[in-house]
Amino acid sequence: MNADKVLDAKGLACPMPIVKTRKEMKALESGQVLEIQATDKGAAADLTAWAKSGGHELLEQQVDGDVLKFWIQKG
Amino acid sequence: MSAKPMTAAQVARKVIDNEPLFILDVRNGDAFADWKIEGGNIQYLNIPYFDLLDGVEEVIDQMPKDRDILVVCAKEGSSIMVADMLADEGVETAYLAGGMKAWSEHLEPVKVGDLKDGGELFQFVRIGKGCLSYMAISGGEAAIIDATRMTDVFLNFAQEKGAEIKHVFDSHLHADHISGGRKIAEATGATYYLPPADAEEVIFDFTPLEGGFKAAFGSSTVEALYSPGHTIGSTSFIVDDQYLMTGDILFIDSIGRPDLAGLADDWVGDLRESLYSRYKALANELVVLPAHFMIMEELNEDGSVAKKLGELFKENHGLNIENEQEFRDMVTKNLPPQPNAYQDIRKTNMGKITPEEEMQREMEIGPNRCAVR
Numbered sequence: 001m002n003a004d005k006v007l008d009a010k011g012l013a014c015p016m017p018i019v020k021t022r023k024e025m026k027a028l029e030s031g032q033v034l035e036i037q038a039t040d041k042g043a044a045a046d047l048t049a050w051a052k053s054g055g056h057e058l059l060e061q062q063v064d065g066d067v068l069k070f071w072i073q074k075g
Numbered sequence: 076m077s078a079k080p081m082t083a084a085q086v087a088r089k090v091i092d093n094e095p096l097f098i099l100d101v102r103n104g105d106a107f108a109d110w111k112i113e114g115g116n117i118q119y120l121n122i123p124y125f126d127l128l129d130g131v132e133e134v135i136d137q138m139p140k141d142r143d144i145l146v147v148c149a150k151e152g153s154s155i156m157v158a159d160m161l162a163d164e165g166v167e168t169a170y171l172a173g174g175m176k177a178w179s180e181h182l183e184p185v186k187v188g189d190l191k192d193g194g195e196l197f198q199f200v201r202i203g204k205g206c207l208s209y210m211a212i213s214g215g216e217a218a219i220i221d222a223t224r225m226t227d228v229f230l231n232f233a234q235e236k237g238a239e240i241k242h243v244f245d246s247h248l249h250a251d252h253i254s255g256g257r258k259i260a261e262a263t264g265a266t267y268y269l270p271p272a273d274a275e276e277v278i279f280d281f282t283p284l285e286g287g288f289k290a291a292f293g294s295s296t297v298e299a300l301y302s303p304g305h306t307i308g309s310t311s312f313i314v315d316d317q318y319l320m321t322g323d324i325l326f327i328d329s330i331g332r333p334d335l336a337g338l339a340d341d342w343v344g345d346l347r348e349s350l351y352s353r354y355k356a357l358a359n360e361l362v363v364l365p366a367h368f369m370i371m372e373e374l375n376e377d378g379s380v381a382k383k384l385g386e387l388f389k390e391n392h393g394l395n396i397e398n399e400q401e402f403r404d405m406v407t408k409n410l411p412p413q414p415n416a417y418q419d420i421r422k423t424n425m426g427k428i429t430p431e432e433e434m435q436r437e438m439e440i441g442p443n444r445c446a447v448r
Contacts, residue, residue: 015153018125041437042149049103050125 001060001071003035004028010039010067017043018050021072025056028074033059036070043068078158080172081145083181087202090114090371091183091378095142099134099168101127101157102148102175110441112147112171112178112203113371124153131160144168149175176436178203182228185379187364190315192294195236198364198379199228205368205443206252207380211314214293218242219265220312220320221366222255224435229259240265242290242297246322246366247309248273250335250421251414251443253435257281257426266290270301270308279426284310302353304346305331305445307338311354319361319384324349326365327373327382329446330393332410335417339407347402350394359385367445392448406447415441 007024009017017038024034036047044061047070051058055075062069089096095116100107101124111119120137127134138144138161146161146168148154154170161168171178183200190196194213201207201223209220210229217238222229222245233240240263243256247270257279260267268284269277286301300311305323309331312320323331330350333342361384368380375381388394396402414420416438422428423435430438 013152014148014150015124015128015156019128022125022128045106046103046123046125049105049123053123053126 001035002033003071004032006035006037008037009043010037012038012040014040014042014046018046021047021050022054025054025072025074030074033071033073036072038068038070039066041068043070047072078146078155078162079169080151081169082172083177083203084183086112086145086171086178087181087183087200089143090117090202091374097139097142097144098147099138099144099157100147101153106149110175112175115371118142124148124157127157127160131157131164131166135161135164135166138166138168146170147175147178151177175203175440179436179439180225182208182223182225183378184228184232185377187379187381188318188362190295190317194293194295196314196318197232198381199223199232200374200378200380201252202378204252204439204441207364207366207368209320209364211292211295211297212236212238213295215239216241216292218244218290218292218295218297218314219256219259220244220297221246221249221322222259224253224255224258224439226255226258226262229255230262233263239263241292242266242268244268244284244297244299244310244312245424246270246311246320247306248277248421248424249323250417250424251367251445252439253420254424268299270306270310272303273306273308274425276427277425286310300353302349304333304342304349306335307342307345309349313357313361316358317360317362318364319354319357320364320366321354322366323445325354325363325387325391325394326367326369326446327363327380327387328391329369329448330391330406332445332447333406334410335413335421335445339410343403343406346406347399354384354394355388357384359383359388363387367443369443369446369448409447411444411447414444415439
């Protein structure tokens with residue numbers, strides 16, 4: 001899946017994946033897509049909940065070995 | 076300013092003593108709704124940490140001044156962040172060290188009674204998840220029942236008591252938590268017993284536990300009583316004709332569910348016979364010691380979970396359904412959601428998979444959900 005920006009949050013523990021995602025998202029335009037790569041297992045539930053509460057859309061998520069990948073479209 | 080940690084052991088003490096506490100749980104709403112720190116005198120506020128990144132001003136008004144505040148998250152990182160933010164605004168709080176993971180793993184040893192000739196019986200209350208394990212000690216020898224995977228706690232406890240662990244039992248093949256039984260037996264040279272009917276797919280060596288089997292430790296005896304229904308192999312234990320360990324067949328305020336191996340309809344008849352015939356024939360004076368509790372009301376004042384069998388036959392709804400069809404419906408039609416990762420947990424307990432410790436923690440997250448009420 002294509003992304004306008006890729007955020008490497010691998011190796012970061014909660015809350016940092018969300019803190020960084022939020023910061024990157026602020027710099028994007030509405031409709032643009034951010035890809036997030038994380039290894040913290042809690043990121044899946046938290047990014048889903050965060051995207052929902054912020055009006056963004058989680059387009060897709062994949063597991064690639066130990067890495068969790070998310071594509072979120074800015075709302 | 077920076078916030079101070081509060082350990083799971085300290086929180087457990089507060090819960091058991093019914094002390095007032097305010098919990099600011101900063102996990103996401105689903106995680107909070109699924110599983111949280113329970114207690115009779117706890118007030119809650121759930122706001123996900125990601126809604127507080129711009130500041131905590133909005134929640135300061137909701138922080139009480141008359142009770143301790145504990146900030147809680149999954150692993151502790153986010154709770155430290157929020158607790159520090161609150162501290163900067165002049166609100167004193169503590170955060171839960173190790174988060175809900177530490178809460179899930181904390182074991183509180185509680186003495187439940189004496190055995191003859193100076194022996195003692197201890198219950199290990201896994202307060203965050205509702206699992207109960209047992210260690211009976213007599214004459215320098217110990218028997219352990221339904222140990223959880225925090226095996227060091229049991230090994231250290233036995234060592235402190237100067238007891239050699241001789242027998243390690245599992246009442247059944249657990250589906251809600253990972254057993255520590257095999258590991259303890261390997262570390263100590265003790266015998267590890269499992270009911271063979273639950274162990275058909277088990278790939279390691281164990282000693283089959285048949286009904287009527289008796290094992291001695293010191294001056295005491297533990298006797299196995301076959302009592303299927305939660306699983307086909309479920310076995311209870313009677314220690315010195317005083318205590319009845321019921322596994323996941325009978326709890327204080329509920330009874331076992333028969334479906335975690337996918338066989339509710341097949342096993343409901345066994346469950347009824349175990350509860351309404353086999354247990355009915357036992358002495359009312361036996362103290363029932365289950366493998367789980369589901370609600371904090373099941374705890375006694377000292378933190379133990381124990382009640383006489385006679386009282387349970389009077390008070391426990393699941394033991395008082397005369398009509399067999401009604402019992403069948405209650406047990407098979409009102410089943411709560413299954414425990415997190417229960418199929419992988421069963422496979423781990425069979426020895427088929429060996430997840431890393433971090434993965435085992437993840438698999439066990441959440442409440443045990445072994446009962447129907």
